[in-house]
Amino acid sequence: MVRTREKRPTAFYILAAFFALFVLFLYGPMLTIFILSFQGENGGLTFPMNGFSFHWFVNLFQQQAVGDFGGSFLRSLKLGAIVMVVTVVVSFMAGLAFRWRFRGDTFVFYLAIASLIVPSILISLGIGLLFNIFQIQPHWYSSGLGAHLTWTFPFGLLIMFAVFNRFDPSFEEAARDLGASNWQTIRHVVLPMVAPSLIGVAMFSFTLSYDEFARTLMTAGSLNTLPLEIYGMTTNVTTPVLYALGTLTTVFSFVIIGLAFGAVLLLRRRKTIG
Incomplete structure (x- = not known):
């Protein structure tokens, strides 16, 4: 029996074209920056390219007339790591x-996620004004940390809610029947079962903090994080070194995501073998 191929409706092609335009709009600018970061030594910020080289990547790690790439990168890395640890634990x-x-649980829940509906710039402005009122000097590791946690913690909380809503308490009951204490139950039963989700929360919180701009604007103090430094460089840097910086930070983000996925796969493999 010969099967005839069913003709696709017109709506399929319309949606396919829309999706292609969406992908182009989403990744086109990023791809453009990737390409232009490999400009030749005499290349500019626009097409056509003037040769191909790694000159601007080398130049990026040299002394810059404007900007502090190394310091801002380390600050963003440290801030992202602190935010990640705090978000995962809490x-x-x-x-x-x-x-x-428990009494007041609904109020506490809405209070915890309320920052998601408040514009980011208002969060940053409010924390900055609060530090100013109490005459405390804002820093990326104090006021900046608090601002970032208002962004990452609600997402981490919602993820853990979804995880524990599907968690079977009979595993904990079995562990207690065998004589395990509450801490042993959490350490040897609960944590291994939710570990992949915790890795997801860690990756999510780190990446959200690493490239956060609006909530850092009024709370970073005198030392910029990487997104603020990049923003400042856009008005002063006139060479493709800015594109090289964008390429490296994007690759770094993908490496973090890849490590997180690798850790999840490793945990699943060990669980299957065990």
């Missing part, structure tokens, strides 16, 4: 706490 503990009802 989200996990909050997820455990909200498994049982």
Whole structure:
């Protein structure tokens, strides 16, 4: 019996064209920056390219007339790591706490996620004004950290809610029946089972903090994080070194995502073998 290929409706081609335009709009600028970062030594900020070289990547790690790439990168890296650790720990503990009802739980929940609906720039302005009122000098590791946590913690909390809503408590009951304490149950039963989700929370919180601009604008103090430094460089740097910086930071983000996926796959493989 010969099967005839069913003709696709016109709506399919319209949606396919729309999706192609969306992908082009989403990744086109990024691809353009990638290409222009490999300009020749005498190349500019626009096409056509003047040769091909790694000159601007080398130049990026040399002394710059404007900007502090090395310092801002390290600050963003440290801030992202601190935000990641705090978000993972607090989200996990909050997820455990909200498994049982307690007085005021609804109010606490809405209070925790309220920052998601407040414009980021207002969060940054509010924290900056608060530090100013109390005459405390804002820094990326204090006011900046607090601003970033208002962005990452609600996402971590919602993820852990979804995880624990599907968690089977019979595993914990079995561990306690075998004589395990509460801490042993969490360490040897709960944590291994939710570890892939915690890695997802860690990756999510780090990447959100690493490239956050609006909530850092009024809270970073006198030392810029990488997004603020890049923004400042756009008005002063007139060479493709800015594109090289964008390429390296994007590759770094993809490396972090790849490491997170690798860790999840490793945990799943060990779980299958075990």
